[in-house]
Amino acid sequence: MSSALASLRSLLYRPWLLATLAATASATLLLLASLGVAMHQLQESESAQMNAKGERFLERLEQIFGQLRQGVDLLQAQPLRGCDAEMVSTLQQVTYNNRFLFEAAYVDSSQSCSNRGGEQALNQLPPPDIQGPTYSYWLNTTTEPDDNRAALVLGRGNFRVSTSRGHLTDVVDLPPEGSLLVILDKGTRAVPVLGPVQEWPPASGWPPDNDDALQVFPSRLIYRMPTKSPDYQLVLITPRASLPLKMNGMLWLLFPGSLLLAWCIGWLVLQLVRQSRSMSSELQGAIRRGELQVLYQPIFELNSRRCVGAEALVRWRRPDGTLTAPDLFIPLAENTGQIRQITDFVLQRVLEQLGQVLRANPQLYISVNLAACDVMVPRIGLVAARLLALHHVAASQIAFEVTERGLIDVVVARDNLQALRAVGHQVLIDDFGTGYCSLAYLQTLPVDCLKIDKAFIDALGHDAASSGVAPHIIRMAHALQLRVIAEGIEYEDQALLLNSEGVNYGQGWLFAHPLNARQFIEMFTRGRRMGPRRIDDEA
Structure with missing residues (x-):
């Protein structure tokens, strides 16, 4: 046992070996720490980007829904009914005055007309996704990636108004596999307004216990948007790997900085061991002399x-x-x-x-x-x-x-x-x-x-x-x-x-x-x- 300890002491009592071991261990620990800091920073950046996307979407959706309600209320309040030239003119005027209205239509059991003339997409809609006491909502009326096709439709009485995909996506570009969802039936069903269908509920613990708008999961980020209606919720869901992440310039300095610091530690250990060996040699000479x-x-x-x-x-x-x-x-x-x-x-x-x-x-x-x-x-x-x-x-x-x-x-x-x-x-x-x-x-x-x-x-x-x-x-x-x-x-x-x-x-x-x-x-x-x-x- 003593010979093994002596051999180990002799092996480790070599300045360059100890310095190399110290530098290697320091570099490993420092690089791991730098990587941890970088990953934490990336996650913070990822969450910040998602928050920004969610806030911009929410702002745009509030503008769009506000104009949809304003437009359909104005049409419902005016006395005209039917599809004469004056009605078509009124429909055109409403869409002209409201930036986010793509199409406005009148529909009854015998006729329909739209501000877009022969391009009437709002007269062949399925039953509404949400039937409220005042308004009816149709969500994702087309799956074709066409900015000029209606995406959201709001109806009241015989009138329907819609917005286009371009009005939803001009503030935020959804990354691949990202979706804007409307959550219905007390959170049990999700209808994609933009993007592909998503698995819902997204996790076994949904809904979360906290009220944070941004929910972070291992494979996705979910941004919950507050709404005034108890009938639905708005959710922006994005796969984590799809967000474009950029490291702060200071973080790039951590890696070469870690290597430089590890080199300094190795050099310091080398000097200390040499000094120790020098004193050890001096002590041996002092005993002899x-x-x-x-x-x-x-x-x-x-x-x-x-x-x-x-x-x-x-x-x-x-x-x-x-x-x-x-x-x-x-x-x-x-x-x-x-x-x-x-x-x-x-x-x-x-x-x-x-x-x-x-x-x-x-x-x-x-x-x-x-x-x-x-x-x-x-x-x-x-x-x-x-x-x-x-x-x-x-x-x-x-x-x-x-x-x-x-x-x-x-x-x-x-x-x-x-x-x-x-x-x-x-x-x-x-x-x-x-x-x-x-x-x-x-x-x-x-x-x-x-x-x-x-x-x-x-x-x-x-x-x-x-x-x-x-x-x-x-x-x-x-x-x-x-x-x-x-x-x-x-x-x-x-x-x-x-x-x-x-x-x-x-x-x-x-x-x-x-x-x-x-x-x-x-x-x-x-x-x-x-x-x-x-x-x-x-x-």
């Missing part, structure tokens, strides 16, 4: 203010004297596997520098931080055993600190930590409260001490939301019979409050800054505290 150094953060008993131990801290001071923060190189070392070398270096340097004072003071201990990779395998126990035997130091004087985040597999970690405790090492949980170690797991872990994170110490007496966390951790530790170390103590009132809460030990700048080995030995042997200056800047 001895640029890493170990400092010691003393740990004090709060009651007596007596130093009982220290936490070993690793620092990287470059040849030019600058310090590289642990927050930068420790995560890098964990990702590259160099953390094992650093842990071994720290452990070896602790025993080389402090071996004599540890042998002379059996109660003094030094804690060393373990990364997740060393918590999950028993390797560090073997390394520690060899170095302890070489320097004749007891295992109880070397403690190991693990973070909650390092307990990836609690079961495996428990076994390895138990093996360390079995030979005498102490086990401390560092930065407790910032990870995901639950109380149920904590009860099963072989732990001697909890270290409360500095963030909770800083909140004491200041942050009402977080100030209760530290006392809660302290009570929990006491219930589990664990010692407690408070990290980051900077003020005397913090130390007094923590001591009153039952905290045994503390570390922080109130007592001492991180010290080099010589300074730590001097402080411990003379029993004096260091001043407020930052010692690690001098080391």
Whole structure:
């Protein structure tokens, strides 16, 4: 398993490969997002076009029906009946005065006449499609695509007037397979005024629950036109694929823009990986050249203010004297596997520098931080055993600190930590409260001490939301019979409050800054505290 992970890490830890993968993934995601935006824009454009068509049709239909009613009412109101020359003249005058009237006719049981002379199409009509109390309606009186044939006919008494297809289609060109329908019989039957017959009802859920004029379906768009008559409805129906759609010019820029952004992401990943590899190489050289150094953060008993131990801290001071923060190189070392070398270096340097004072003071201990990779395998126990035997130091004087985040597999970690405790090492949980170690797991872990994170110490007496966390951790530790170390103590009132809460030990700048080995030995042997200056800047 470890070899497979190593192979995978080696495969992925190639700048050009990672950059290519990042650019490809970014391009795919960005293009998909651009396509989604484009499709959404096209759908919005499609709906806007359909709304515009519907509004123009409705405006024209209102004009046409208004003139049809006006014309037939005028004819019905005048006293002439029959088909003499005066009637024909009257019919011609009505159509002349009304733009949308194509034909006007008089029809009775024995005769008929029209303004169009011998071209009388309105005397051979079938029964009306709609028979109202005042008007009769004939819909789609011809299926021939001829603008000069009547399409809508309105009748009253002996008079009939009609409009032509051209009057309906001169404002909007219906796309192929589009239709203007009149819905009859309470929505159950549709008669096409323009265009082919359509399947009706158009969907199983018709009529829709909402009152929106435009209804969008997967294969068609339906625009419902409001009418004043309860006897019929007007509907414009258009297949979606037939609408001429155009993408906004800005949308065309999304595609090359996405590719350019993906290229930039790939380039950025390449630079970051190269920088990471460069730092990794520098770190490897620093380990080899001895640029890493170990400092010691003393740990004090709060009651007596007596130093009982220290936490070993690793620092990287470059040849030019600058310090590289642990927050930068420790995560890098964990990702590259160099953390094992650093842990071994720290452990070896602790025993080389402090071996004599540890042998002379059996109660003094030094804690060393373990990364997740060393918590999950028993390797560090073997390394520690060899170095302890070489320097004749007891295992109880070397403690190991693990973070909650390092307990990836609690079961495996428990076994390895138990093996360390079995030979005498102490086990401390560092930065407790910032990870995901639950109380149920904590009860099963072989732990001697909890270290409360500095963030909770800083909140004491200041942050009402977080100030209760530290006392809660302290009570929990006491219930589990664990010692407690408070990290980051900077003020005397913090130390007094923590001591009153039952905290045994503390570390922080109130007592001492991180010290080099010589300074730590001097402080411990003379029993004096260091001043407020930052010692690690001098080391």
